Amino acid sequence: MLRDVSRRYAAREVVKKAGFALHPGRITCLLGPSGCGKSTILRMIAGLEPVDGGSITIHHDVVSAPGVLVAPEQRGIGLVFQDNALFPHLNVRDNVGFGIQSLKPDARNALVQELLARFHIGHLAAEWPHTLSGGEQQRVAIARALARKPVLLLLDEPFSNLDGHLRATIRQALMADLRDVGTTVLVVTHDPEEAMTIADDLILMADGRVLQTGAPSECYDNPVSLTAAQLLGEAICLPAHIKDQFADTPFGVLPAPGQTDGNALLIVRPKDVILADEGMPVTVLSARRFGRETVVAVARDAEEFAIQTRPAELAAGQVIHLQLHPDIALPRFLPCPPD
Amino acid sequence: MAAFAGFIVMLPLAGVAIAALGQDTADIAGRDIARYAMTSAGLALVVGVLTAITGTIAAWLVAMHRFPGRQFFAWSLALPLAVPAFALAYSYADLFDVAGPLRTYFRDALGFDPGFSMRSTGGAAFVLSAAFYPYVYLAMRSAFINQSVNVLEAAAMLGCRGRQTLWRVALPMARPALVAGVALAVMEVLADYGAVQFLSVQTLTTGIVRAWSVYGSTVSAARFALPLLATAAVLMWLERASRKGRSHETGRSRWREIEIQPLGHAAGWLATFYCSCLLTAGLLLPIGWLIWNLGASSPDWGRLAHAMQNSALLGAAGAALTVLLATMLALGTRRLPFVARLASLGYATPGAVMAIGLLAPAGVIWTITPGSGAAVAIVLLLLAYSARLMAAALEPIDAGLARVTPSMIFAARTLGRTETAASIAVDLPVARGAMLTAGLIVFVDILKELPATLILRPFNFDTLAVLANNFAIDERLSQAGPPSLLILALSLPTVIWLTRRIALARPGT
Incomplete structure (x- = not known):
């Protein structure tokens, strides 16, 4: 209207x-x-x-x-x-x-x-x-x-x-x-x-x-x-490169069907990442426990963001590895903003 | 509509300026204007200081301390507002006359004469201070009451106690209110005609009336009026500017009632004594003396009744007109605040100046329609009252309308009212109480008004104030008493109601 x-x-x-x-x-x-x-x-x-x-x-x-x-x-x-x-x-x-x-x-x-x-x-x-x-x-x-x-x-x-x-x-x-x-x-x-x-x-x-x-x-x-x-909540934004329906991301190579080739952004919600033995390395800045979740502020190079995980003993300065939650079948990519 | 109301106020002001440019007929030297202006300024200064001190102390005592009679003084200290200043002048002049009761008593009992006459600039300053201290008292009391307890408690935590709190915290925070209260008192001093004229003190206002009545020169009168008009503008600006800081004065966040400090036995009675003195000086002594002297006269009851009817009718009609115009102005100036500020200029403008300003347009009308004399004069008088008292009415009405938020009007519109209908359905009922308050304030002020009435009234049209003034000029003081007391009888109930309402008012009610 x-x-x-x-x-x-x-x-x-x-x-x-x-x-x-x-x-x-x-x-x-x-x-x-x-x-x-x-x-x-x-x-x-x-x-x-x-x-x-x-x-x-x-x-x-x-x-x-x-x-x-x-x-x-x-x-x-x-x-x-x-x-x-x-x-x-x-x-x-x-x-x-x-x-x-x-x-x-x-x-x-x-x-x-x-x-x-x-x-x-x-x-x-x-x-x-x-x-x-x-x-x-x-x-x-x-x-x-x-x-x-x-x-x-x-x-x-x-x-x-x-x-x-x-x-x-x-x-x-x-x-x-x-x-x-x-x-x-x-x-x-x-x-x-x-x-x-x-x-x-x-x-x-x-x-x-x-x-x-x-x-x-x-x-x-x-x-x-x-x-x-x-607008709908915290979003982590990571660089990705798409080629032939697959994206090269910090989490490894992920499927990207229908995406145009070239540089892109991978959009991930804080809940969509899990702690793992290997994956994307980040440095812990601080960890704070809220009930059944732990909110961890991490840094990846110059970028800082927060993730939510199950309770874990984490110390500042520690390097941990993150992976995408297995339930995320199709990660969301956005074309890179022309800057 | 608002523009029309603004026009009503601006008409006499423009009239003065135009009249002052005319060819002078009375031979009044610039030297005289300067001398009168100096007297006015001196009087204003002394009264300003006196009212500032006495009013602030009274407000500080009543607002923050417990002592015998505090509840009573809270509202009764404002009662001198019901008494016309000229009535105080008559009474005090008589009391302190060489042959008056006080000095006779001193000579007989103590063997010396205090030698103080009320018929002097000093005497006039005393009389006007006694009459006008309530302006400072009311402003300061509300400032003290509205101050945030949190700030006072913070001061206490930082080691500030008792009088120190007054000097270092409460007074600086209440400074805008002090400026506003003193500005009002000074405006009244400059506007006063009846009291100073009777006490033989020549001020700009007496100059205006004399230039007009003795020399018949509107031009000279207007020249006396110009410095007053300029001063009025400055005072108005001061008062407005002081008000801008008011949001600092009240703790916006949360308001808690001030802890009232009990005073010690001696200090408590001292406070009671102080407040009693103020009330005695402003109301009890002078009015008591007028009542005491009633027996000495045989008043012309028919003439008094007629004058009382005229006063009451003028007051009611003037109040109705002023409230109507002020409401229109208040509603209209939500979009044009500048017009409201201009209109407020009238309040600082003495009634005599208003009257002179209206004489020029009146002359035009009288020339066109010679038969319309009396009717036109009454209308002009009402216009002069409205122009002079517009700001007094505007203030409570504005405050009342402030309770209507823009979203309420928008809500009324989405609920099916046109712009005008929304205003009638929401603005007017919400501001009803404020409009009544405004009307009563204007009513009382018109009862006490003298110079404009003297200048603009039709021939043989007497009000109580005019009657009192005429008797007083002829030194028939005992006869000036009854009309003065009748003014008090009309205005006192109104002022009691108003001051109780103001005194009992708490933020948020």
């Missing part, structure tokens, strides 16, 4: 020809580092900001294009802000009923009750926003946005204000409730774990551009670029 959308502030172009489509009834995550333009995209979809190039369409109607800006109140899009933006002068019931003043009081009350019940906050109907916990406020904000039965619900960094240990629980429960409602949802986040957990579809963004779209596992296993790979 977004086609080549651009947005610039003064001289800086923050969104550069971004394009993607959202699929009805699915939860899509827009993942990118802070300042990559993802919040701007959200605001452009909501109609709070104009587009400088390209277009945004909803059900084939153009709502945003240069010179075209359908007002936010006429788009039928719900937006839940990072700070929830509950109205401090209205209680929970009136906050949720704010957007449906056109309904008759009976119908309005019924809908509000239904939404409060669906999001398990019926008992808070008469409470004031400032008395609620962060998670409760968020449920109110989502119920308020859904009251207008939007075609699309936008969530801006919805879980960033919640405490670490509560976060996963609240996230899981809330996304389950949202799935029940069946609305199309677009979640903006910078947390790869969050994106991997809740998304049906993933959109990877960096520096104002859309890098990759697809299922989370597909994006994780087959990143289109080093940046895309790093």
